[in-house]
Amino acid sequence: MSQLEAKYLKDYQAPLFTISHLDLVVNLAGADTQVTATSQVLRQGQHQQALVLDGDDINLKSVKVNGEEVDYQTIDGQLSVDSTLDAFELEVVTQLDPEANLSLEGLYMSDGAYCTQCEAEGFRRVTYFLDRPDVLAIYTVTITAPKQGFPYLLSNGNLVEQGEVDALHHYVKWHDPFPKPAYLFALVAGDFDLLEDKYQTMSGRQVKLQVFVDKGNRHKAQHAIASLKKSMAWDESRFNLEYDLDIYMIVAVDFFNMGAMENKGLNVFNTKYVLADKRTATDDDYHGIESVVGHEYFHNWTGNRVTCRDWFQLSLKEGLTVFRDQEFSSDLGSRAVNRIHAIRVMKNQQFAEDAGPMAHPIRPASVIEMNNFYTVTVYNKGAEVIRMIHTLLGESRFQAGMALYIERHDGQAVTCDDFVGAMESASHVDLSQFRRWYRQAGTPVVTVTEDYDPATGCYQLTLAQMTPQTPDKLDKRPLHIPFDIELLSADGEAILSQVLDVKESTQTFIFDGLSHQPVASLLQNFSAPVRLKFDYSIEQLVHIMAFATSEVARWEASVNLFSHAIWENVAHLHSGTAMMLDPRIIDAFKGVILNAALDKALVAEILTLPSLSALIEQVEQVDLDKLAVAREFAIAQIAQFCEDELLVRFRELESMDDAGARAFKNKCLALLIQSNDLYQDIAAAQFNQADNMTNSLGALLALNGEASDVRQRLMTAFEQEWIDTPLVMDKWFSLQAALNDKDCIAHLTVLLEHQAFSLSNPNRVRSLIGMFASGNVEQFHRVDGKGYQFITDILVKLNSVNPQVAARIITPLIQFKKFDVERQRLMKASLQQLLDLPDLSKDLFEKVSKALEMA
CATH class of the missing domain: 3.30.2010.30 (Zincin-like)
Incomplete structure (x- = not known):
């Protein structure tokens, strides 16, 4: 079980050797592919220990030091070479069979082309090497291959030489002048x-x-x-x-x-x-x-020129770069819509991860399988942490910090602390307490209470923060939280906008001179990745939805309004009273639908009503069956009472040719079908007349609520048209997997044999199996357990085919805490079935064992 032992950040030690240059010669010849790696090795410090290199599933042919064959040992996938020299040239020759490599790590085949994937630890499947991110070398790569079938031979850097080897073979040489870790090596050869x-x-x-x-x-x-x-x-x-x-x-x-x-x-x-x-x-x-x-x-720049010292620092490059790509999309498109997309990921996926057995800080303290930490926490919460730094510093000081970070660390492998240190040095802002975000797991809960004294005009907000316990059992200390608020007057005017610095367990903020009690729009733009607890009234939410200057705040208010209606009706179902929808909620949605001044893409987001998964994340325990009924009722009520307004806007939007209009129109269509089956003919007409995939898929998504004859006819037509286009068939598979139908699992079992499906292709697996597990909540969580068993049977197969994909698909199965006793029992039984496998991969073992430990 040594392969399943955890590694710890606290145990990090600098490498005993480094490699300044690597000359790699790769002769691509199918099962006889040969790699000759010539490294310039330098001893680090005063020691006489052997050089130990990483390797995995490769055939070692020879080892030479300074041109002479030497004795060596291979133990547990590592190559040990004794040498007393402080600097020497090491030549390692390995033989590979890329076609037999089904892991999609290292060097493998993808549809007839050679391809590599070396992050996090794939280079050791190419050759024995110091496969760690803090060993940076300058690479020169020569590739030889048959001309037939492989006219393009690609690697990192600049092309410096190319030519013929003989009549049938050719070669290229690439040189990358910038030192890089092995995980950034790439090779592609094909036509x-x-x-x-x-x-x-x-x-x-x-x-x-x-x-x-x-x-x-x-x-x-x-x-x-x-x-x-x-x-x-x-x-x-x-x-x-x-x-x-x-x-x-x-x-x-x-x-x-x-x-x-x-x-x-x-x-x-x-x-x-x-x-x-x-x-x-x-x-x-x-x-x-x-x-x-x-x-x-x-x-x-944020990952390559400046890279990670060790894999525990993964968010150093990923969190920062996600923030950068979010800003890129926001500067080029709608900042509000892009922010809404990011918030959904956090609330629906990352919060669930924080509440589950795999909860970890953005800089994890321990790991069994590094691939399991390419997570929404490291990436998306990591980006939120960077965004909070940006909020606290402002754009100009943040940019000064970025410039200093690059200047200090270009060509180095560094840590998250180095990044924060550069931000502090450039801005002169103390981020000592803020650093807790990097090492503390869990989602903080901020509870807000308000008080207004009409006699003095004094308005107070009291904020109390606490972070629930996570599996690491570490004490949770107060975090530095930038908490953005806006105070609105009774007539909708913005009285004040401010970012509050929340640092204590409990803090009170006082606002004087107010002639009347304001409506507070809290945690605007999701200024920190926290759960907000505040008892909004319907009147307050309607007010924010109508008047907040932040479009994101308006969207948040609509989510809260809809959620309020759902939970009220869940309570009605428990008490045996009739469900209902407050007319003020319907009027608020009508107002949004008819407001021609609102960005159409924003209206589409408001009409994207919270999914079952999103609603489940709002509570600690859920009665799934009653929740599903209450949600369906609320959607039907909104659709029914807004039918006229939806139809008017749908007809207006039909002639508009832009992304926002298409998004709004397709949301109108989906709700119209919820109000009356007669609108299925409109969906069919849109599908038949569509000249773009957005409208085709929009019609199918609108019809995907139930297995109607119209839906089946259009799905068959779609399949026939796109059967030879894999990426489009992925959309078809996802629609099939998301259908909430009692025969869903039997249908999915048949689809596993579909000519366009392959269990060895990650895209196909994610589209069908992944969508069922994460997107079809009612069928996955069937009380008879058939959904869990279906996924478990697939995971058993994927365990030996592609454990990385299996470990991502299993996530909904390990998040069982919120469900009833019977569903929990069934989910745990499935996990135990996996744990009992004699060859359970590290990827699955880590998640399954941690989940069962929490049980």
């Missing part, structure tokens, strides 16, 4: 369509841009390359950061566990985040591509 462009940097340098895609998809890469150019320009204008190589390449592959990977100068992308045209991609897909292309490009 692609190529889209090229160029970009002139702010200093006048010409950079060649290349996007490689599967044959026949060149036209679908236009948006990706345009997004790349926007990213390069934005990073120069907002952060004064310029690209540093002569070429920037993106390669899209279908078999990929992640969204994309920021390998220096050679980004490897999941096809989902590259390929797009209006017939096959939705407006959301276009936005996702722009965001992910930006994210990986921004890593060039």
Whole structure:
């Protein structure tokens, strides 16, 4: 069980050796692929210990020091070489079989192309090496391969040489002048369509841009390359950061566990985040591509030029870069809508993670399998922590801190403390207490009470913060919380906007000179990743929804209004009284639907009523069956009483050709169908007339509430049209998986054998299995346990095929605390079934064992 032992941040030790240069020669020859790695090794400090290198599932052929074969040992996947020299050249020759590598880590095959994925610890599947992020080397990579089938041979850096080996084989040589850790190494070889462009940097340098895609998809890469150019320009204008190589390449592959990977100068992308045209991609897909292309490009400085000292510091690069890509999307598009998307991820996913067995701070203290910490906590909560620093410092001082951070640490592997230290030095703001966000797990709860004295005009807000206990059992101390508020007058005027500095367990803030009690819009723009507890009245929420200057606050008020209605009706169901919906809530939604002055994309977000998963996250214990009934009733009531207004706006929006209008129109359509089945014919007409995927999918999503004849007919037509387009079929699989129907699981079992589905392809698995587990709450949590058993059976298969994907899909199964006793029993039984597997992967073992420990 040594492979399952935890590693701890406190045990970090600097490497005993480093490698200044690596000359890598890769001869791609199928099962006889050979890698010759020649490293310039330097001993660090005064010691005589052996050099120990990491390796995994590779065939070692020879080891030489300074050209001479030497004795060595291989134990538990590590290569030990004794040498008394302080500096020497080490040559390691390994043999690989990329086609047999199904882990999608290291060097593997994706649809006939060679491809690598080395983050976090994949380079050890290529050669024996110091596979840790604090060993930075300058790489020179020579690739040889058959000309037939592999005309493009790509790696990091700049192309310095190429030519023929013989009549059938050719070679290329790449050199990356910037030291990098092994996890940023990349190699791709295959036959692609190529889209090229160029970009002139702010200093006048010409950079060649290349996007490689599967044959026949060149036209679908236009948006990706345009997004790349926007990213390069934005990073120069907002952060004064310029690209540093002569070429920037993106390669899209279908078999990929992640969204994309920021390998220096050679980004490897999941096809989902590259390929797009209006017939096959939705407006959301276009936005996702722009965001992910930006994210990986921004890593060039925040992740590549300055990287992590160890993997516990992962949020150093990911949290910061998510913040940067969020700002990029906000500067280019709607800041409010982008902020709403980020808040949803936090409240619906990250808060659930904080409340579950895998709760961890953004800088974890221990880990069994590093892949399990590529989480919404590290990425998205990490971004919120960066955003709080930005709020506390302001834009100019934040930018000064960023500039100092880059200046101090360019070419280094550093820690989260180094980043915060640069921010403190540049701004002269004390962030000592703020650092607790990095080491303290859990979601703080901020309870707010208000008091107004009409005699003195004094209004008080008292804020009390506490963080619930998490599995680490560590004491929770008060955090530094920037708490944004707005006070509104009775006629809707903004009296005051202010960010409160909350540092104590309990603090009172006093506002004098008010002629009447204001309406307080609290935690505006989600200024801190905390749960807010405040007893809003319906009148206050309606007021905020109508008058708050923050569009995000208006959206938050609509979520609270809808949630208020749901929980009131859950209480009615428990007491046996009739359900109802307060007319003021219906009037508030009518007002939004009819308000032509509101941003259409914002209205679409307001009409995206909270999902069951989102509602579950609002309470500690849930009666799922009654919650589902109450939610369905509330949606039906809003749809029924707003039917006329929805139809008017739908007809107005039909002729408008922009993303916001399409989003609003499709939300209207979904609610209209909820009000009357007769509107299914309108959905069918939209589907049949659609010239873009947003409208096609919008019609199908609107019909996905029940298994009607109209839905089945359109789903069949969709399948027939797109059967040979995998990314579009992913949308079809997701629709099938999300249908709340009693025969859902039997239908999914049949779909596992569908010609377009493959359990070895992460995209297909996420679209069908992942959507069922996370998106079809009622069927996944069936009280007969069939949903849990279906997922468990799939996880058993994925455990040996792709444990990384399995560990992501299992998340809803380990978050059982909120459910009733019988459902908890069934979920635990499924987890125990997995724990009893004799070959349970580290990825699954960590999550399953921690969940059962919490039981």
